[in-house]
Every structure is written in structure tokens, then in C-alpha cells.
Amino acid sequence: MTPGLVMERIRHAFGPPPVLKDVSLIAEAGKLTCLLGPSGCGKTTLLRLAAGLEEVQDGCIYLQGKKIADGRDGLCLPPEKRGIGLMFQDYALFPHLNVFDNIAFGIKSLTPERRQWIEDSLDRMGIAKHRNSFPHVLSGGQQQRVALLRALAPQPRVLLLDEPFSGLDVTRRAQVREDTLNLLKESGVAVLMVTHDPEEAMFMADHIVVMKSGKVVQAGTPVQIYFHPQNAFVAELFGPMNHFPGTVDKGQLPTPFGPFPIPSLPDGTAAQVLVRMEGIRVAMGTNAPVPAGCCSTTGRIEEAYLLGRSSHLHIRVPKIHPDPSHAANKSADVLRDDVLLHVRVPGVMKPEEGAHVSVWTDPKQVFAFPAP
Amino acid sequence: MPSMAPSHRPNSLPSAAPPADGKPWWRLKLDIWAVGTLAVVIAVVLPILWVIVLAFSPSDGIWDHLVQTILGRLVWTTILLMTGVGIGTFVIGTATAWIVTMCRFPGRRIFEWALLIPMAVPAYVIAYVYTDLLDYAGPVQVLIRELFGYATRRDYNFPEIRSLGGAIWMMTLVLYPYVYLLARAAFLEQSVCVLEASRTMGKGPWESFFKVALPLARPSIAVGVSLVMMETLNDFGTVDFFAVATFTAGIFDVWLNMNSPSGAAQLATMLLMFVIVLVGLERYGRRKQKFHHTTAHVRALPGFKLNPALATVAFMTCAVPVILGFVLPAWVLGSYAMTFYQDTLDANYWTITWNSLALSGLAALITIVLGVFLAYSLRLGRRTWLPGVTRFAALGYAVPGSVLAIGILMYLGWLDNTIDTWSRETFGVSTGLIFSGTVVAVTFGYVVRFLSLSFGAAEAGLGKITANMDGAARTLGAGPLSTLRRVHLPMMQGSIMTAALLVFVDSMKELPMTMILRPFDFETLATFVHQYASDELLPEASLAALTIVGAGIIPVILLSLTIARARRGARPQDEKFAAGLTLKETAP
Numbered sequence: 001m002t003p004g005l006v007m008e009r010i011r012h013a014f015g016p017p018p019v020l021k022d023v024s025l026i027a028e029a030g031k032l033t034c035l036l037g038p039s040g041c042g043k044t045t046l047l048r049l050a051a052g053l054e055e056v057q058d059g060c061i062y063l064q065g066k067k068i069a070d071g072r073d074g075l076c077l078p079p080e081k082r083g084i085g086l087m088f089q090d091y092a093l094f095p096h097l098n099v100f101d102n103i104a105f106g107i108k109s110l111t112p113e114r115r116q117w118i119e120d121s122l123d124r125m126g127i128a129k130h131r132n133s134f135p136h137v138l139s140g141g142q143q144q145r146v147a148l149l150r151a152l153a154p155q156p157r158v159l160l161l162d163e164p165f166s167g168l169d170v171t172r173r174a175q176v177r178e179d180t181l182n183l184l185k186e187s188g189v190a191v192l193m194v195t196h197d198p199e200e201a202m203f204m205a206d207h208i209v210v211m212k213s214g215k216v217v218q219a220g221t222p223v224q225i226y227f228h229p230q231n232a233f234v235a236e237l238f239g240p241m242n243h244f245p246g247t248v249d250k251g252q253l254p255t256p257f258g259p260f261p262i263p264s265l266p267d268g269t270a271a272q273v274l275v276r277m278e279g280i281r282v283a284m285g286t287n288a289p290v291p292a293g294c295c296s297t298t299g300r301i302e303e304a305y306l307l308g309r310s311s312h313l314h315i316r317v318p319k320i321h322p323d324p325s326h327a328a329n330k331s332a333d334v335l336r337d338d339v340l341l342h343v344r345v346p347g348v349m350k351p352e353e354g355a356h357v358s359v360w361t362d363p364k365q366v367f368a369f370p371a372p
Numbered sequence: 373m374p375s376m377a378p379s380h381r382p383n384s385l386p387s388a389a390p391p392a393d394g395k396p397w398w399r400l401k402l403d404i405w406a407v408g409t410l411a412v413v414i415a416v417v418l419p420i421l422w423v424i425v426l427a428f429s430p431s432d433g434i435w436d437h438l439v440q441t442i443l444g445r446l447v448w449t450t451i452l453l454m455t456g457v458g459i460g461t462f463v464i465g466t467a468t469a470w471i472v473t474m475c476r477f478p479g480r481r482i483f484e485w486a487l488l489i490p491m492a493v494p495a496y497v498i499a500y501v502y503t504d505l506l507d508y509a510g511p512v513q514v515l516i517r518e519l520f521g522y523a524t525r526r527d528y529n530f531p532e533i534r535s536l537g538g539a540i541w542m543m544t545l546v547l548y549p550y551v552y553l554l555a556r557a558a559f560l561e562q563s564v565c566v567l568e569a570s571r572t573m574g575k576g577p578w579e580s581f582f583k584v585a586l587p588l589a590r591p592s593i594a595v596g597v598s599l600v601m602m603e604t605l606n607d608f609g610t611v612d613f614f615a616v617a618t619f620t621a622g623i624f625d626v627w628l629n630m631n632s633p634s635g636a637a638q639l640a641t642m643l644l645m646f647v648i649v650l651v652g653l654e655r656y657g658r659r660k661q662k663f664h665h666t667t668a669h670v671r672a673l674p675g676f677k678l679n680p681a682l683a684t685v686a687f688m689t690c691a692v693p694v695i696l697g698f699v700l701p702a703w704v705l706g707s708y709a710m711t712f713y714q715d716t717l718d719a720n721y722w723t724i725t726w727n728s729l730a731l732s733g734l735a736a737l738i739t740i741v742l743g744v745f746l747a748y749s750l751r752l753g754r755r756t757w758l759p760g761v762t763r764f765a766a767l768g769y770a771v772p773g774s775v776l777a778i779g780i781l782m783y784l785g786w787l788d789n790t791i792d793t794w795s796r797e798t799f800g801v802s803t804g805l806i807f808s809g810t811v812v813a814v815t816f817g818y819v820v821r822f823l824s825l826s827f828g829a830a831e832a833g834l835g836k837i838t839a840n841m842d843g844a845a846r847t848l849g850a851g852p853l854s855t856l857r858r859v860h861l862p863m864m865q866g867s868i869m870t871a872a873l874l875v876f877v878d879s880m881k882e883l884p885m886t887m888i889l890r891p892f893d894f895e896t897l898a899t900f901v902h903q904y905a906s907d908e909l910l911p912e913a914s915l916a917a918l919t920i921v922g923a924g925i926i927p928v929i930l931l932s933l934t935i936a937r938a939r940r941g942a943r944p945q946d947e948k949f950a951a952g953l954t955l956k957e958t959a960p
Contacts, residue, residue, distance in 0.1 A: 053843045079846035080854075086847040092840035096862045105858070106848030154849055 004190025005028040005050060005084070006025040010059035011071075012045055021061075021214040027158060027207075030128065030186060034205035035194045036225075036237065042214040043194040044089075047160045050192065051086045052079035055267050064157055077160045085156035085189075089163040091147035093135035099146050100131050102309045104155035114153070121149050141172045148180060152187055159184070161193040165200060177203060198237045202226065215245060232369045234315050235274050242280070242341055244273040245371060253368060256339060257361050258295035258321040262368045270371035277344040279365020282313060284351060288358035296360035297321055302340065311350060313343040315359060376652035394955045405749040405852075409758060412742055413765045416820050419779030420771055424644070426637035426782060434635040438626070446622040446639070450646070452536060453543075453611075453618055454601045454631045460544030461600045464895065465551025466593060467501035468690050470581060473559040475676050476682035478588065483690040484556075490697025492550040492924030494881045494898075496609025497917050499542045504615070506533040534614045541612055547603055551596035553931075556825040559585060577676055594657035605646060606772040608884035609902055619643045620774045622947040633782060640775040643914040647770050654655070702921060708914035716915035719904075720895070720953035725919060728896040729888075732879035735818035741818065743826025748856055751834050751842075768825035773821060777888040780817050784808045809891050822875045829871030833864030873927060880923050 005252045013022040019042045027033040035043045036251055048054045049069070050061060058071040067232050068077040074305065085106075093102050103118050122128045125145040127138075135143055144167065151159055159176040164180065164352050181204055184191050193267045195201050210233075218230045229235035244255045248271050252259035260273045281294075290296040299317035319337040341359065351357065374594040468487050472480055506512050508525055522528050529884065581666075611618045617625075619639060627636035678686055709716070742765075750762050768776065784807040795803045807813055821835065836861060845855040861868070883898045898917045904913030 010662070048843075051843070051847050079843070080849045080851050082847075083849075084847060086843065088840045088844060090838070090840055092838065092844040094841065094844070094859055094863075096859075105845070105850075108849065138625065150844075150848065 003027075003062070004031075005192060006060075006062040007046065008060040008062070010049060010056065010061075012042070012049065012054070012057050013371060020049075021215055023211070023216055025192075025209050025219065027190045028170065029064075029157075029190040029303070030207040032181070032187045032191040032204055033207045034201040035192065035209050035211060036198060036201045036205075037039055037196065037211035039196055041211045043196075043211055044162055047086065047162050047192065047194055050158070050161055051084050052077060052082050053086075083154070083157045085151035085154065085159040087147050087151040087159070087161045087164055089166060090142045091135075091167070093143055093146055093150070095135055098132050098134050099127065099138070102135065102146055103150045103153050105150060108154070118149070118153065120371075121152075121183075125149065125183070134206075140167050140169070141176050144168060144176060145179070148183065151361050152183070152189070152338075155215060156189060158190045159187075159194065161191065163196070164196075165197075185280065193273055210237065212301075222308060227364055229367060232272070232274055232367075232372060233368075235276075235367050239277060240342070241274040241276055244275070244339070246271060251278045254320050256297050256299075256317045256319060256321055256341070256358075257366075258297075260366065260368055267368060272369055272371050274367045274369065275361055276365040277312075277342050278310075278346075280341060280343045281360050281362065282315070282343055282345055282349070283358045284355065286356050286358055290358065290360045293363060294360040295321065296358055299338075299341065299357055301351045301353055301355045301357060303353065306348060310344050310346050311348060313341075313345065313349070313351075315341040315343055315357060317341055317359060382587070403754055405752055405754045406746075406758065408763060409746055409749045409765075412746060415816075416765050416768055416823060419776055419783045419820060420644075420767060421779075422783040422786075423637045423640045423775055423779040425831050426634050427641040434632050435638055436513055438635055438638065442617070442622060442625075443639075445617055446619050447642075449536060449616060450605070450618045450643075453491060453539060453616065454589075454604050454646075456536075456540035456542045457547060458597050458601055461541060461548040461551045462593065462597055464544065464548040464637075464693050465553075465596060466555045466586070468548075468693060469552045469555035469559055470585070470913050471686045471689055473556055474577075474581075474585075475678050475682075475686050477686045478886045479687055479690070480735060483694070486694050487552050487690060488549045488928050488931060489694060489925070490546045492696060492928050493546050493701060494609065494883070494924065495543050495546050495607050496613060496883060496902060496905075497705075497899075497920060498546055498701050499539070499610040499613050500901070500910050500917070501704050502538070502542060503533055503826075503905075504910045505704065506530075513948070519698075536614075536616050539610050539614045539616045542614075543607060544602055545598075545693065547600045548693060548697070550599045550603070551593060554596035555589055558589035570862050590740070591659075591790045592659040595654050597820070598654040598657065601650050602647065602654075602770060605643060606774075606884075608774050608887075609898075613902075619646070620772060622777065623774055626777065631776075636778055637782075640778055643772060643775055647772065648728075648739045651770050699774065702918070705914045705918045705921070708911040709918050711916045715912040719900070719912065721915060724895045724897055724900050727894065728898070728919075730758065730879050731814060731896060732876045734811075735815050735822065735879045736876040738815065739787045739819050739826045739875045740830075740868060740872045743828075744830045744856075744861070746823075746827050747830035747834050748852075748860065750831065752852060762827075766827050768820040768822070769824035771821070773882060773884040774888075776821055777885040780813060780885075781808065781888060784813055784816075809838060809889070811891060811894070812814040813889040814886055814891075818875070818879045818882065818888050820883065822878055825875050825878070826868075829867045830864065834860060834865040837863055837946050870927075870930065873930070877927055881920055 003026055007023065007025050009072060010020050010023045011018060015206075023042070023046060025033070025035075025046075035046060037043055045054065049056055052069070055076045056069040056071040060067055060071070060170055061069040063082060067075065068082055069075055094105065095104065099122070100118060104114075107114050115131045119128070119131075122131055125148075127145055129139060130142060133279050135146065138146065144164065148161075148164070151161075162236075165177055168176055177200065192205060195204075202225075205222055207219070208222055208225045208227060210217050218225060218234045219227070226238065229237075235241060244253070246253045246255070248262050248267050248269050250267060251261060251263050251265075253262050253271050253273055254260075255273050255275075257275075262271055265271055284291075286298045297317050300314040302315060302316050303314040306310040317340050321340045343359070417455055456915070470484070471477075472484050472487065477586045504510055514528055516522065516528060516530065520528065570584045575583060605620070608620050608624075610616075611621045619642065623636045626632050626639060663912075743822070746762055746765055750758055785805075788803075788805045788808050789844070791806060792803045795801055807816075841859055845859045846852075850858060880896075881898060883902060886896050887899050887902070890896070895903070897920050899915045901917045901920065904910060904916075910917070
């Protein structure tokens with residue numbers, strides 16, 4: 001592993017409330033690292049610190065093993081000496097330069113090879129015919145590509161991308177995303193990208209760093225982030241979930257799908273079980289076959305919406321799984337209580353209102369955390 | 373790892389402990405932006421400070437003497453002059469602005485920009501022309517005498533042009549465009565709805581004007597009038613020529629005739645207090661300007677269609693200021709120039725013109741470089757004290773040229789003396805006067821006075837460039853200076869060029885500082901015309917006067933073009949920006 005960019009114990013504040021509280025991260029060479037988090041969590045500040053546009057107040061930054069900034073002794077290599085590329089959210093193309101000159105801006109000596117690289121890249125990104133156009137006549141997608149090429153042109157050691165696709169409309173985004181990813185993979189540069197879109201992070205990243213209010217809450221591969229979230233915030237990044245709060249009893253928490261084991265929490269603590277909307281499976285009828293190892297319950301359809309590629313169901317189920325051994329020490333009141341499940345199933349499924357269904361969970365999509 | 377040496381590049385520094393003194397060497401590196409800003413600000417502030425310090429130093433009771441003799445008269449005359457010019461410009465400027473924006477009559481489109489043209493004529497030039505026309509030997513009185521058969525001056529009543537009243541008229545005629553421009557912008561910005569609402573509530577056009585439009589435009593008009601008054605205080609040529617005892621005239625009188633620099637400094641300091649009041653008034657007006665829009669509904673004003681009789685009145689109201697302020701003086705100068713151009717050419721016209729052009733060009737160049745430097749230094753924001761300190765650099769615009777001239781003269785005199793003394797003590801060689809009475813001194817004066825113009829333009833230009841542009845350039849490997857050269861300067865070319873042009877023209881028209889600070893026997897167009905006119909030789913200098921007016925027309929044309937462009941549906945803020953630049957409104 002070659003560390004491209006290492007940021008160590010970064011703290012930063014513009015006013016009284018700190019923006020970054022002790023953030024550390026590594027962006028490896030040849031890999032794409034994603035900073036994922038809601039707006040205002042300090043992602044962009046982190047990028048600006050890495051680029052040298054903000055002075056580090058506390059903490060260190062290393063580029064390929066060399067220290068380039070240290071809050072302790074005031075070392076702060078100016079941005080132009082760092083060799084770190086940055087692509088801005090608003091692209092920040094120079095309005096007085098045409099596309100070619102914009103891309104060539106950062107190239108120290110414009111050799112025939114570099115010139116050729118620009119021409120080839122323009123061609124490849126499908127904007128060769130705009131070579132002499134000025135930025136204001138380009139569409140958002142075209143501007144995005146010019147900005148990307150401009151950031152790559154000086155062959156930076158690390159490339160920082162600030163919400164690179166947020167300015168594009170949804171229909172163009174997928175294509176531009178894929179083109180960008182291919183180009184970045186080929187260049188072999190260490191990429192640190194900021195986004196608030198988890199799907200984008202999943203698609204692009206080799207490594208995801210989840211941030212919340214100036215802190216790293218979890219870092220890992222996309223698979224780790226999705227399947228092993230360390231808290232409710234990370235789990236819920238990918239969409240709202242079904243919440244089942246309760247109290248731990250004998251190392252278990254009661255849910256509509258039966259007791260869920262929480263060995264890590266002592267009895268009597270408040271806890272919650274979270275299930276993804278797409279982690280709930282549905283079959284018509286009360287006695288549908290359930291895969292081994294899955295707990296099931298039965299419920300009634302309350303509402304069904306077609307969303308196109310998937311369907312959204314509201315299913316009313318008993319709040320506590322009617323398991324005889326478990327229900328024995330519960331009052332009848334609790335048993336009559338029911339909850340509404342939000343379920344996302346692929347394809348078209350539009351059962352009648354009131355229809356009885358079997359419901360079970362994919363154990364990989366069920367998570368238990370201490371109560372918030 | 374070798375121990376840290378100061379020659380190391382920062383990126384090759386070992387991650388070892390920081391230097392023992394706590395302040396690492398790269399922090400001690402000379403920050404050229406901060407140091408440069410400080411140097412410029414000190415250079416600008418020193419002459420002004422010099423005057424004030426001198427005014428408060430002991431001066432053998434000269435102040436008491438001034439109080440007992442001329443002070444009362446100076447204050448009274450100055451107040452009368454300012455009030456007269458203020459009222460005159462207010463009436464003419466507001467009336468023409470209202471007529472042009474609200475009424476529809478033949479010639480309106482032309483008057484919209486033509487009303488600005490008198491701005492091109494310096495007050496002293498128009499004063500010479502009208503003196504030539506209206507004094508005893510002038511064609512008007514000659515005609516009266518011939519028509520009615522009068523023999524002497526005592527036989528009939530004719531107002532004396534070389535008087536306080538005359539000075540008020542002269543300045544009003546060339547300064548009213550300031551009020552016109554700001555009032556017009558204010559009227560244009562007023563939502564039609566407000567006026568229509570007033571009409572539907574049964575108010576006629578006149579009542580709507582006095583009850584709604586005028587109060588709404590009041591802050592803008594106040595700004596215009598205070599700018600006019602500042603220009604009035606700045607004027608030297610007219611009051612000197614008319615022998616009107618204002619502060620400016622008094623300062624020179626005390627200084628040169630009573631030979632009392634500290635007395636002059638005391639008067640100058642009092643004049644500065646007048647200026648401070650005006651600046652306060654202007655600030656106040658500008659702050660109020662922001663409350664203007666209650667609705668954002670701005671569409672083309674419907675305008676009152678005037679019947680032929682009213683249209684004639686409107687036409688005349690607009691035509692008279694233009695004719696008296698520009699057409700007539702220009703025509704007089706032009707016809708003199710046709711006859712007497714050879715005299716002007718013989719009087720070294722080309723050398724004098726070259727002097728003016730070179731001096732103004734040099735001033736414009738230096739002013740622009742410094743203005744951009746200050747504005748960019750402010751943008752880089754390396755030090756927290758920068759914004760506050762930089763404001764002082766724009767101080768010169770408010771200080772009358774005569775006060776600045778005294779300050780610079782005294783300050784440079786002190787500097788020359790100090791250098792001379794030091795040189796004699798050290799090397800036994802006398803250096804004499806190095807700066808005093810040189811082109812350097814005049815240029816210094818222009819730069820101090822007009823720096824706020826270029827600084828304001830550069831600041832506004834930079835303000836339109838997003839911070840991400842800097843970030844993009846820096847991360848692409850361009851240092852601060854290279855970023856300025858490759859990104860900012862090309863992007864704000866337009867506003868910088870406009871500012872350079874304005875400084876150039878203003879320097880060409882500048883009279884008091886040029887007269888006092890210039891080298892011996894060194895004439896510019898302004899001093900040449902003033903000299904000749906004072907000797908009652910205006911016809912022989914008419915070509916030079918015409919040249920000054922011609923140069924003054926350039927910014928007016930620029931402004932007119934912006935107005936025309938704004939009318940074609942472009943953005944009104946462009947017009948405001950251009951107006952602001954022309955009116956030196958760019959001060960902080």
C-alpha cells in the first residue's frame with residue numbers, strides 16, 4: 001500500500017463551534033477514497049485543508065510520506081507547491097480562457113506530448129469539437145469534463161474532487177460518473193472525493209470515510225459500510241429504515257420478526273433494531289415458504305405504491321412476534337399492538353389492500369444498536 | 373536526517389521538532405503584500421497627517437490672529453458658496469432627472485446623455501469663458517451699451533460675474549450632472565407600482581413627485597449633493613480667478629502672503645472638518661439608499677405624454693443647462709481657437725500638451741498598479757489588520773487638492789532637508805532639494821488624490837471573481853502573483869481600463885496641486901490656461917482649454933454608452949457601476 005495522502009488528527013474551527021474534530025484519513029495511491037456525509041459535516045473544509053487553501057490549525061498532512069502541513073509549528077506548504085489537484089463543485093473554469101487553455105493552465109511546460117494528451121483526452125471525453133470554445137457556452141456536463149481534465153493535466157499526485165457530479169441533472173449523471181471513474185482509474189492518481197450521495201460513493205469508491213458533524217464515524221470498503229454499519233447513522237445513510245426500539249432482555253430484543261440477539265449490550269439497556277426497507281421479503285399468503293434461518297411473521301397490506309423499478313408497501317404486522325414461548329409473559333394489550341413496516345421490493349407488486357402476506361427479513365440487513 | 377537548514381525547501385523538511393524559538397523561519401519571511409500595503413498607506417496618509425500635526429504645533433498666536441481677522445469671513449463665504457452650489461445643483465439636477473425619466477417629449481433620448489456633458493468642463497475653464505463674455509469689455513456688455521447708448525458702467529445695472537454669485541453659477545453649471553446622474557438612477561429604480569399607486573389614490577403628477585418620488589430618491593440625491601459640495605471645496609481655479617475669499621483661497625493667502633505655513637495648515641485642518649461632515653452626510657445617504665425597493669417590480673416607466681406647450685417647457689428646462697454648461701463655452705472656445713490657434717501653438721502648446729499627457733499617464737499607471745496591489749493584498753487577506761489599514765489609502769479622494777498640496781510640499785520639504793542634513797554630516801555633500809518642485813512631487817500628489825478611484829475599481833472588479841478561481845489557479849500551480857497576472861487581471865481588464873482613464877482625465881484637469889507642486893517653469897495645460905486667463909489672455913489659450921474639455925469628454929462618452937446599453941435592456945447595475953466610478957463613488 002502506498003499512502004498518497006495522509007491526514008492526521010485534523011482539528012479546525014472558523015468560529016466557536018469546531019468544524020473538524022480530530023479527523024484522520026488515508027487516501028491510497030491508485031484508489032478512490034470517498035468522504036461521505038451530510039452537508040455541513042466538514043467534508044469540504046477537509047478538502048481545502050488538503051489542497052492548502054486553508055491553513056492547518058491542528059494536525060498534520062503528509063503527501064507521499066512527506067509532511068506538507070503541521071498545525072503545531074505552522075508549516076503550511078502553499079497550494080501551488082503541493083502538486084495536489086482540486087476540482088471545485090462549481091468547476092471554477094476560467095471564463096477568459098478557452099477549453100484548451102483552461103486545461104493547459106496548470107501544465108508547467110507544454111511539450112508536444114502534453115499537448116497531445118490534452119487533445120486525446122478531449123477527444124475521449126467527447127468534447128474535442130469544443131476545444132476553442134469558452135466555458136460559458138458549454139453545458140454543465142461538458143464543463144464538468146473540462147474541469148476534471150484541467151485538474152488532471154498537471155499530473156497531480158493526489159486529486160481532490162468536491163461534489164463532482166452535484167451540478168449535473170440526474171439523467172446525465174450516471175454516464176458522466178462512469179466516464180470519470182474510468183479516466184481516474186487509468187491515471188493511477190490517489191483520489192479523494194467528497195459527496196453526500198451514498199449511491200455515488202458506493203459506485204465510485206474503493207474506500208469510504210463516513211463523516212458526521214466534523215468526526216469520522218466509520219471508514220471501510222463499500223461492502224463494510226453497507227453490511228456492517230457501526231451505528232444507526234451509517235446504516236441509515238442508504239435510506240430510511242424500519243426502527244424497532246425496545247429493552248434488551250436476556251441478551252435479546254423483541255421485534256415483529258422474533259427476538260433479535262444483542263449479546264454486546266447488558267440486559268435492561270434501551271436498544272433498537274433497524275431493518276432496511278429492501279431487507280424485508282414479502283410473499284403472498286400466510287404460509288409461504290421461508291428460507292432457512294429467517295424469522296417470519298404475517299401481516300396485512302395497508303397500502304401499495306408502484307415506483308417503477310420497485311414497489312413500496314406498507315404492511316401492518318404485530319409489534320411483537322407471536323411466538324408462544326415469548327408471548328407468554330406479555331400482556332394481551334402488547335400482543336394486540338401492531339406496527340407499520342415500510343418495505344421496498346424489486347419489480348412490480350401491487351397486492352390488494354388488506355391482503356394477508358408472509359414477511360421475513362434478510363439477516364444481513366438487520367442491525368442492532370444502542371438506543372439513540 | 374541532517375539538521376534543519378534555512379535553505380531547505382519546506383517540502384523537504386524532516387518531520388522533526390519545530391525550531392526552538394517557536395517562530396519557524398518560513399513565517400519570518402518578508403510578506404511583500406502586507407509590507408507593501410503598509411508602505412503605500414503610510415505614504416498616502418503622511419501628507420494629510422503632516423498638515424494636521426503642523427496645525428496643532430505652536431505657531432506664535434497666528435490662530436488668534438486669524439480668528440480676529442479673516443476666519444469668520446472665510447467660513448461664512450465658504451458656507452454660502454457650498455449652500456448656493458448645493459441648492460443650484462439640487463434644483464437643476466433633480467428637475468432635469470425627473471423630466472427626462474418621467475416625461476415624454478421630443479429630444480428626451482438625446483437629453484438623457486447630453487445632460488451629462490457639462491461634467492467634461494472644469495469649473496475654472498467655464499469661469500474664464502463667462503468672464504470673457506460678461507465682464508465690462510466682453511461682447512454682452514458692449515452690445516448693451518451699443519443698443520441703449522450707455523456710455524459708462526455707471527449708467528446701467530449689470531451683475532458682476534467675478535463675485536460669489538458668479539462662482540456659484542459657474543460651479544452649479546458644471547457640477548449639476550452629479551446630482552442628475554444619481555437622481556435619475558434613483559427615479560429609474562423606483563418601482564412603477566409605487567408611483568401608480570400614488571396616482572390611483574388621487575394624487576396628480578406634481579403631488580406624486582413631491583410626496584412619493586422625491587422622498588424615495590432623497591438618499592441618492594443627498595449623496596449627489598454631498599459629492600458636489602466636496603468638489604466645490606476642492607475647487608481652486610474659480611475662486612482664485614474670481615477672488616472669492618473661501619477657505620481654499622484663504623489658505624493660499626495666509627501661506628504665501630502672510631508667509632505662515634502653520635496658519636495655512638490650521639485653515640486646511642478646518643477645511644478638513646468641513647470635508648468630514650460631507651463624507652458623513654454622503655455615508656448616511658448611501659446607507660439609506662439600500663432601503664429603496666419595496667417591490668422588485670421594475671418595468672419601463674410609462675411616462676407622461678406632454679402637450680406641446682409643456683413639452684416646450686420641458687425641452688427648455690433640459691436645454692438651458694446643457695447650452696450654458698457646455699455648448700456656449702465650447703463654442704466660444706472653439707471660435708477663439710479658430711482665430712488664435714497660432715498663438716497657442718507658439719506658446720509651446722505641444723510641449724505643454726506632452727507634459728500634461730505624460731504626467732497624467734504616469735499618474736494613471738502608478739495609481740492603477742498601486743490600486744490593484746492594495747485590492748489584491750486585501751483579497752489575499754494575509755493579516756487581520758489589513759482591511760482596516762487599507763481603508764486609509766482611499767482617504768485622498770475626500771481631501772481638497774489645495775490641502776494635499778500643502779501637506780505634500782511641507783512633507784517633501786522636510787524629507788529633502790533631512791536627507792540634505794544627513795548627507796552633509798555624513799559625506800560633506802549637499803544634496804539640495806531632491807523631491808520638492810519636481811515631477812515626482814506632482815505625480816505623488818495625483819496618486820494620493822486619485823488612488824481611491826483605482827483601488828475602488830480593482831476591489832469591485834476582484835469582488836466579481838469567485839474565491840474558487842483563486843483556489844483553482846493555486847492548486848494548478850500558480851503562485852499569488854502568477855494568479856493575479858494570469859487570472860485576475862485578464863478578468864477585470866475592463867474596469868481597470870476605465871479607472872485608468874478616469875485617473876488620467878482627472879489628473880489632466882487638476883489645477884491647485886499642479887500649480888503648487890510642479891517644477892519651476894513647468895507648464896501643463898491646466899496651469900497654462902489658468903495663467904493666460906488670469907492675464908486676460910483667454911483667446912490665446914483657448915486651444916489648450918479646448919484640449920482639456922476634449923479629454924474630459926472621454927469619460928462622459930463612456931458613461932453615456934453604458935446608459936445607452938442599460939436602456940437596451942442590459943443590467944442597470946452596470947450603469948450604476950459606471951456612474952459610481954465617474955463620480956468617485958468608489959471610496960470605501
